Amino acid sequence: MSQATLRVQKISGHAGGVPGKDTQREYTVSKLIDTTTCIGCKACEVACMEWNDLPFGQTVFDNTYQTMPETRWNYWNLILFNEHEREDGALMWLMRKNQCMHCADPGCLAACPADGAIVQYTNGIVDFQQANCIGCGYCITGCPFDIPKMNPETHRVFKCTLCADRVSEGLEPACIKSCPTGCLHFGSKDDMKELAEARAKQLRDHSNFPHAGVYDPPGVGGTGVIYVLHDASNPEIYGGLPKNPHVPWSVKLWKGPLKWLGNVAMIGGLIGLFVHYLRYGPKAREEEDLASRPEGGRT
Amino acid sequence: MSQAEQIIPHGHVLRYTLRERLTHWVAGFSYVYLLLTGLAFWSPWCFWIAVILGGGQVSRMLHPWAGLIFVGAVLYMYGMWAGQMRYTDIDKAWWKAVRYYSTNQDDKMPPAGRYNAGQKFLFWGFFWGGILLLLSGVVLWFPEYISWNLRFLRYLAIIVHPAAALFTIGLFMIHLYMGLFAERGAFGSVIRGDVSMAFAKRYHPGWYQEITRQAAAPRK
Numbered sequence: 001m002s003q004a005t006l007r008v009q010k011i012s013g014h015a016g017g018v019p020g021k022d023t024q025r026e027y028t029v030s031k032l033i034d035t036t037t038c039i040g041c042k043a044c045e046v047a048c049m050e051w052n053d054l055p056f057g058q059t060v061f062d063n064t065y066q067t068m069p070e071t072r073w074n075y076w077n078l079i080l081f082n083e084h085e086r087e088d089g090a091l092m093w094l095m096r097k098n099q100c101m102h103c104a105d106p107g108c109l110a111a112c113p114a115d116g117a118i119v120q121y122t123n124g125i126v127d128f129q130q131a132n133c134i135g136c137g138y139c140i141t142g143c144p145f146d147i148p149k150m151n152p153e154t155h156r157v158f159k160c161t162l163c164a165d166r167v168s169e170g171l172e173p174a175c176i177k178s179c180p181t182g183c184l185h186f187g188s189k190d191d192m193k194e195l196a197e198a199r200a201k202q203l204r205d206h207s208n209f210p211h212a213g214v215y216d217p218p219g220v221g222g223t224g225v226i227y228v229l230h231d232a233s234n235p236e237i238y239g240g241l242p243k244n245p246h247v248p249w250s251v252k253l254w255k256g257p258l259k260w261l262g263n264v265a266m267i268g269g270l271i272g273l274f275v276h277y278l279r280y281g282p283k284a285r286e287e288e289d290l291a292s293r294p295e296g297g298r299t
Numbered sequence: 300m301s302q303a304e305q306i307i308p309h310g311h312v313l314r315y316t317l318r319e320r321l322t323h324w325v326a327g328f329s330y331v332y333l334l335l336t337g338l339a340f341w342s343p344w345c346f347w348i349a350v351i352l353g354g355g356q357v358s359r360m361l362h363p364w365a366g367l368i369f370v371g372a373v374l375y376m377y378g379m380w381a382g383q384m385r386y387t388d389i390d391k392a393w394w395k396a397v398r399y400y401s402t403n404q405d406d407k408m409p410p411a412g413r414y415n416a417g418q419k420f421l422f423w424g425f426f427w428g429g430i431l432l433l434l435s436g437v438v439l440w441f442p443e444y445i446s447w448n449l450r451f452l453r454y455l456a457i458i459v460h461p462a463a464a465l466f467t468i469g470l471f472m473i474h475l476y477m478g479l480f481a482e483r484g485a486f487g488s489v490i491r492g493d494v495s496m497a498f499a500k501r502y503h504p505g506w507y508q509e510i511t512r513q514a515a516a517p518r519k
Contacts, residue, residue, distance in 0.1 A: 015343040111457070113340040114355050134355035136340065137442035141453040150443040155356070240447075250458040258458065259342070262465045269469060273476045280403050282483050284501060 007168070010120035012112035020122065028104075028124040029167060030189040031176065032196050033097050034228040035238065036203060036212070037183035040065060040079055040095040044175035044184065048077035048099075051163060051174035071098060073149035076160040077175055080239030092230065096238040097175070097184070100147045100160035102126045102224025107247035110255055111142030124189065124224045125164045130156040144220060144245035162224065192226060199228050219246035306514050310496045312507075314488040319379060323489050326372035326425075329365045330471065336362045337464055363440045366432065373429040380422060383413055389505065390416035403481075410504035417477075424470045431463040 008020040045067065048054065057075050060068045065081045082094040106126045109118040117132040118139060128139075128148070135155030139148040148157045163173035171177075172186040185192060196214040203212035213232025216222050227241070235241035305313040315323070336358040339349035349358040392409040393400070393416035399407040400417070408415075414422070438445060438456035445453050478485045484498040499507040 013343045013346060015346065113343070113346070115343060115346050132355075134349075134359040136359050136439070138439075138457065140442045141450070141457050146447045146450075152443070155360075248454045248457075250454040254458050254461055258461060258465075262461065263342070265465065266468060266472075269472050273472060276401075277476070277480055280401075283403050283405060283481050284483060284497075 007121045007123070008119045009122045010106070010109055011116055012109045012118040013115045015115075024122050026121075026123040027188040028190075029162070029224065030124070030187065030192040031102075031162065031173060031225045032185040032187075032192040032228070033225065034183040034185075034196075034199055035094065035096050036199075036207075036209075036228060036230055037181050038079070038095045038097065039181055039183075040081060040093075041180060042067065042079055043178040043180060044097055045075075045077050045079065047174040047178035048160070049075070051166070052076070052161070071147065071149060071159075073151045073158040076100070076158070082237060082239050084237045094230075094238050096227070096241065098239060099175075099225065100126065100162070101145050101220070102160075102162055103144075104221030104223070105247065107142035107144055107220065107251060108139035108148055109142075110247055111138040111251050112136075113138060121164065123167065125162045125167065126224070127161050127164050128157060128159060130154075130158065133157055142247060142251050144242055144247065189222075189224070196226055196228050200232070203228070203230065215241065217242075217245050219244050305510055307493055311493040312496060312499050312510060313492055314494045314499070315492045317492065320489055320492055322372050322375050322379065326369055326376065329369040329372065330467075332365045333362060333369055334468065334471070336365075341461060341464075363436060366436050370429050370433045373425055376422070377426055380414075384419045384422045386416070386419065387412075390419060393417070405501060410508070411502065412505035412509070413503060415503065417473075421470050421474055425467060428463045428467040428470070431459055432467070435460040435463065 006020045006023050007026070008018060009022075011018050049056070054074045054076070057068070057072060060066075062069070067078060068075065071078045077097065077099045080096045080098050082096070084092045084094050086092055102125055104124065106118070106120060108128075109120060109126060112118045113136060114132050114134045117129055117134065118126065119129060120126045133156045135150065135157070137148075137150055137157065139157055140146075140150065148159045150157050163171070163175075166173060176184045176186040185195060187195075193214070193216065196216075200212045200214050203209040209230045211231045211233045213229060215227035215229055215232060215235055227235075227238075229235060229238065231237065235243055307313055332352075335348050336352060338345040339347075339352070339355070339358055340362075346355070349355045352358050389409050389411065393411060396408055397417070399405070400415075435456035438452050439460055442453055478489070482498075482502060484494050488494045488498075496507070499510070
């Protein structure tokens with residue numbers, strides 16, 4: 001735990017400085033998901049459950065390959081299957097492994113009021129500390145990807161940890177290890193970005209995907225999980241991957257201007273009332289009323 | 300109760316019935332709890348309040364329930380007082396002269412009734428503020444059940460709730476200041492229920508006239 005504190009570079013709901021800021025030099029890590037080579041085998045889903053000891057949950061059969069409609073508090077990694085008809089009439093079966101994106105500018109962390117319930121390690125991994133979580137669910141509202149999920153019984157929120165425990169030991173996340181096609185890669189953000197761009201260029205130049213590109217949305221400062229997409233101009237077709245995700249404006253407004261305005265107003269109000277009392281005092285002295293106070297007979 | 304029965308011997312007059320006082324304190328205590336826990340969620344610098352009040356989890360769990368109690372009390376107040384809180388021409392004149400009120404020149408104020416325009420503003424402020432806090436609070440209570448398609452509700456609630464809370468905090472500070480410090484005798488009126496005739500005459504001349512006139516009139 002003390003080690004983890006030293007590796008924290010952003011922390012939620014914390015008064016004052018960040019405990020571990022600038023104490024360690026680490027690579028920003030990243031997971032690369034090449035959707036163009038994903039075969040939808042769900043090995044990553046199983047590996048996630050195995051490594052994280054997640055229980056076997058009820059699947060939801062909807063006559064498709066979809067395991068369940070969305071991630072759950074105890075099911076952090078889910079491949080989304082989408083059938084998409086291209087303009088030229090060709091059918092594309094899109095598969096996108098969905099999980100926490102580990103934003104550089106995490107909306108969940110910005111919205112969280114509980115001290116240390118959400119942290120971002122110096123390697124960029126965004127992790128929930130359930131012991132500190134108060135179950136308010138603000139992270140659910142702060143997240144532009146609909147990832148944090150609440151355990152309805154314990155009122156704690158859970159999500160993908162990017163296998164922070166494995167990564168801190170120099171191992172790759174469990175999902176990466178299980179991928180049979182090599183569509184998953186793990187390494188430094190710079191390396192993954194380079195690899196992704198090279199793959200996207202290959203798709204554009206040689207595979208007739210002129211809009212192929214890398215999904216690393218700048219609205220959230222870039223993400224710790226980046227995608228290679230056949231059509232980066234239209235990420236929505238991959239199970240609603242937002243085109244330009246950002247921390248919701250109302251969360252920014254609330255944590256920014258409203259907070260300053262509110263604090264100034266509250267403290268200014270207290271000072272103002274105090275000064276008003278010093279200047280003008282009570283409207284009338286108590287003695288004037290005491291003269292006519294009854295002996296008894298209250299109602 | 301007729302107005303005449305409000306006059307108590309020894310120059311005192313009943314200002315708030317037991318029912319009114321109880322409702323006031325149900326709202327008052329629940330509001331203070333809401334304020335303290337709310338401040339804890341508002342800023343990390345106030346999170347220690349939640350720690351003192353049993354921890355963040357307990358505060359998060361009880362805050363919505365206290366909210367229901369508070370709004371319930373406010374709605375009950377609406378039933379009791381809405382009729383008396385109507386905005387009148389005297390209130391219009393009162394607001395025009397509010398600078399005299401705030402500088403303790405009460406003799407220059409138009410004759411307020413049982414409630415002056417400021418108190419009416421406080422009432423309606425807490426009423427509408429309470430409604431906004433309730434509506435946004437319900438969303439914040441169960442964010443996990445608001446579907447992704449309806450997420451704008453969460454975005455709206457997360458800004459409306461603190462904004463409405465700040466508005467009521469402003470009202471609350473002035474309310475406390477008036478009741479505890481500025482108008483001596485006002486705090487007693489919401490504990491014991493009575494105020495002196497001098498108090499009634501000084502701060503609520505319209506109301507004072509009404510009760511003394513009715514008391515003087517022969518009973519039928």
